[in-house]
Amino acid sequence: METLKYRFEGRTAPSSRLDHVLVGVVSSGNLEVLIEPVPLDGAMEIEITTAARGFGQIWQAVLDDFAARHALKDVRITIHDVGATPAVVSLRLDQAVETLQEGGDA
Structure with missing residues (x-):
C-alpha cells in the first residue's frame, strides 16, 4: 500500500450542509471517495491510500x-x-462533488 497526500488552494466552499459524502466501493479495480467539509484555512486536502504503487505522477x-x-x-x-x-478516479471525484453540492439528493 502507498499513501499519497496533496493540498490545493480552494476558492469555493461546499454549498451542502452534509457532514460527509461517500461514493464508490472498494473492490477489484475501483475506489471509494469520501468528502468531508472541515476547516482547512481555505485549502482542499486529498489523501490517497492505494494498492498500486509508483503512480504518483x-x-x-x-x-x-x-x-x-x-x-x-x-x-x-x-x-x-x-x-x-x-x-474512474475522475468520474468518482466528480460524482462525490455533485452529491455534496446537491446536498446528498443524488
Missing part, C-alpha cells in the same frame, strides 16, 4: 485537473484505491 495529473475544475475550499477528500483507472 499520474495521481498528480488527475488531481491537478480535478482541482482546476472543482476548487473547493475547506474540504478533506480521502480516497481508497484498488487500482482504478484515471477515468
Whole structure:
C-alpha cells in the first residue's frame, strides 16, 4: 500500500450542509471517495491510500485537473484505491462533488 497526500488552494466552499459524502466501493479495480467539509484555512486536502504503487505522477495529473475544475475550499477528500483507472478516479471525484453540492439528493 502507498499513501499519497496533496493540498490545493480552494476558492469555493461546499454549498451542502452534509457532514460527509461517500461514493464508490472498494473492490477489484475501483475506489471509494469520501468528502468531508472541515476547516482547512481555505485549502482542499486529498489523501490517497492505494494498492498500486509508483503512480504518483499520474495521481498528480488527475488531481491537478480535478482541482482546476472543482476548487473547493475547506474540504478533506480521502480516497481508497484498488487500482482504478484515471477515468474512474475522475468520474468518482466528480460524482462525490455533485452529491455534496446537491446536498446528498443524488
